[in-house]
Amino acid sequence: MKPPRFRYCSPESLEEALAVLGEFGDEAKPLAGGQSLIPMLNMRLARPSVLVDLNRIPALAGIERTDRFLRIGAMTRHRAVERSESVARAQPLLAEAIGYVGHLPIRTRGTVGGSIAHADPAAELPGVLLALDGTVELQSRRGHRTVPARDFFVDLLTTSADPDELVIAVRFPVLPPRSGTAWLEVARRHGDYALVGVGAVVTLAEDRRTIRDARLCFIGVGNTPVRATGAEAALRGQPAAADTWRSAAEAVRNELDPASDIHASAQYRRSVAGVLTERALALAVQRAQEGTAG
Amino acid sequence: MNTIATERRVIRVVVNGSPYEREVEARLLLSDFLRHELGLTGTHVGCEHGVCGACTVLLDGEPVRSCLMFAVQADGHEIETVEGLAPNEAELHPLQRAFWEKHGLQCGYCTPGMLMVLKAFLAENPDPSEEEIREAISGNLCRCTGYQNIVEAARYAAQLLRQR
Ligand SMILES: Cc1cc2nc3c(=O)[nH]c(=O)nc-3n(C[C@H](O)[C@H](O)[C@H](O)COP(=O)(O)OP(=O)(O)OC[C@H]3O[C@@H](n4cnc5c(N)ncnc54)[C@H](O)[C@@H]3O)c2cc1C
Ligand code: FES
Ligand code: FES
Numbered sequence: 001m002k003p004p005r006f007r008y009c010s011p012e013s014l015e016e017a018l019a020v021l022g023e024f025g026d027e028a029k030p031l032a033g034g035q036s037l038i039p040m041l042n043m044r045l046a047r048p049s050v051l052v053d054l055n056r057i058p059a060l061a062g063i064e065r066t067d068r069f070l071r072i073g074a075m076t077r078h079r080a081v082e083r084s085e086s087v088a089r090a091q092p093l094l095a096e097a098i099g100y101v102g103h104l105p106i107r108t109r110g111t112v113g114g115s116i117a118h119a120d121p122a123a124e125l126p127g128v129l130l131a132l133d134g135t136v137e138l139q140s141r142r143g144h145r146t147v148p149a150r151d152f153f154v155d156l157l158t159t160s161a162d163p164d165e166l167v168i169a170v171r172f173p174v175l176p177p178r179s180g181t182a183w184l185e186v187a188r189r190h191g192d193y194a195l196v197g198v199g200a201v202v203t204l205a206e207d208r209r210t211i212r213d214a215r216l217c218f219i220g221v222g223n224t225p226v227r228a229t230g231a232e233a234a235l236r237g238q239p240a241a242a243d244t245w246r247s248a249a250e251a252v253r254n255e256l257d258p259a260s261d262i263h264a265s266a267q268y269r270r271s272v273a274g275v276l277t278e279r280a281l282a283l284a285v286q287r288a289q290e291g292t293a294g
Numbered sequence: 295m296n297t298i299a300t301e302r303r304v305i306r307v308v309v310n311g312s313p314y315e316r317e318v319e320a321r322l323l324l325s326d327f328l329r330h331e332l333g334l335t336g337t338h339v340g341c342e343h344g345v346c347g348a349c350t351v352l353l354d355g356e357p358v359r360s361c362l363m364f365a366v367q368a369d370g371h372e373i374e375t376v377e378g379l380a381p382n383e384a385e386l387h388p389l390q391r392a393f394w395e396k397h398g399l400q401c402g403y404c405t406p407g408m409l410m411v412l413k414a415f416l417a418e419n420p421d422p423s424e425e426e427i428r429e430a431i432s433g434n435l436c437r438c439t440g441y442q443n444i445v446e447a448a449r450y451a452a453q454l455l456r457q458r
Contacts, residue, residue: 007299008320103433
């Protein structure tokens with residue numbers, strides 16, 4: 001297995017990178033951590049004629065905190081997110097999920113922007129972003145735009161970014177008070193892509209016993225990450241109690257429509273999604289009540 | 295110029311402390327560069343898609359899959375391979391000694407990758423739990439040992455390294 005021939009460039013500024021992408025259009029591909037793209041090149045599943053290496057653009061990496069969100073530069077490595085105290089404090093769902101991405105040497109190279117742009121339906125970061133109603137910052141020679149996660153993930157490995165657009169940063173909103181989150185998943189072995197994963201985000205009312213808002217986002221159950229909007233709506237105003245989690249799990253099992261593949265049957269995925277829903281809601285609420293967020 | 299797309303490039307890297315300069319094809323994997331250009335065949339290649347971990351090396355001290363990087367991307371960086379572990383011909387690195395004493399290998403195919411990922415891991419976690427060790431090597435497949443003695447060797451190596 002050897003990659004096909006390509007031409008390679010390693011621009012040192014965003015402007016240069018955007019210029020090359022603008023010039024070559026869909027003939028060119030950005031190279032971030034390479035942890036998904038290089039396997040595809042090695043297996044000759046991808047044949048770009050030009051690779052635009054983003055690894056020498058320092059301005060694309062970094063973690064910034066604003067009032068409303070955590071802004072993570074596209075070339076920030078998974079490992080940097082895992083080590084970041086500001087992520088642990090400001091965005092516990094992301095902090096919890098990141099350790100499930102592949103293995104240590106994969107996270108050393110893999111990037112936040114790469115995971116989002118690659119849009120694998122079993123990948124953690126797209127699920128986290130959709131659970132939090134985050135946004136993606138795109139830039140091309142033509143300009144800058146921000147796209148909400150729900151409009152970004154379009155289909156299997158397909159996003160609404162144009163070929164000349166780069167993901168330059170990803171915005172993970174911070175949570176309102178009395179919120180808790182939980183990320184849980186089932187995989188064959190630690191570090192494998194999830195068979196099913198769930199991110200739960202719960203905000204309690206002032207009494208701390210009633211659910212004001214709940215979000216449930218699943219990975220591994222469709223062509224994109226999937227929100228269980230029916231179950232979410234039914235959770236609003238309900239008491240924070242075991243019966244509520246059971247009904248939510250039932251709603252999730254009815255609502256999701258996973259496919260069967262060599263890794264697991266649809267029925268198994270639906271069943272696991274229900275079990276994870278119960279556990280994740282209970283854990284997120286416990287964290288919200290303890291004020292430990294995640 | 296780095297913005298001009300080319301099929302070949304001249305690169306400079308430091309491998310196990312020695313500088314090298316070579317002209318390479320852009321599509322040459324770092325694993326093949328180490329093995330075929332530099333003759334450092336200690337870095338093994340199992341799957342070439344990131345799954346087996348046999349090709350793990352250190353890039354500026356951090357563990358990476360050398361099959362998931364191009365040699366041109368290592369330009370200007372430092373690489374350490376299994377050949378760089380032992381201080382001299384007569385002595386083993388504490389990790390190698392631990393693998394040898396605790397039977398942490400059988401055929402040895404996975405060993406270079408195991409040693410390199412553990413070197414980086416133990417530098418950051420000098421006194422890990424068994425569970426942390428298992429997680430650290432979760433991206434390295436071994437078809438012989440059943441992992442038991444690898445975990446044992448890693449614990450022993452941590453102890454040897456702490457005593458240094
Ligand atoms: C053994 C193994 C196990 C793994 N397990 C998991 C797992 O459990 N969970 C998980 O989520 N992932 C997993 N991965 C994938 C890994 O997380 C990848 O790193 C990630 O999906 C892609 O990020 P990257 O930076 O490596 O991107 P690359 O591989 O460089 O790029 C991926 C795609 O995105 C495009 N792209 C990259 N950056 C940008 C950008 N800024 N703007 C526009 N397009 C861009 C590229 O052109 C390419 O098409 C695994 C990988 C391996 C090899
Ligand atoms: S050869 Fe690189 S991970 Fe298998
Ligand atoms: S010792 Fe043979 S593969 Fe690990």
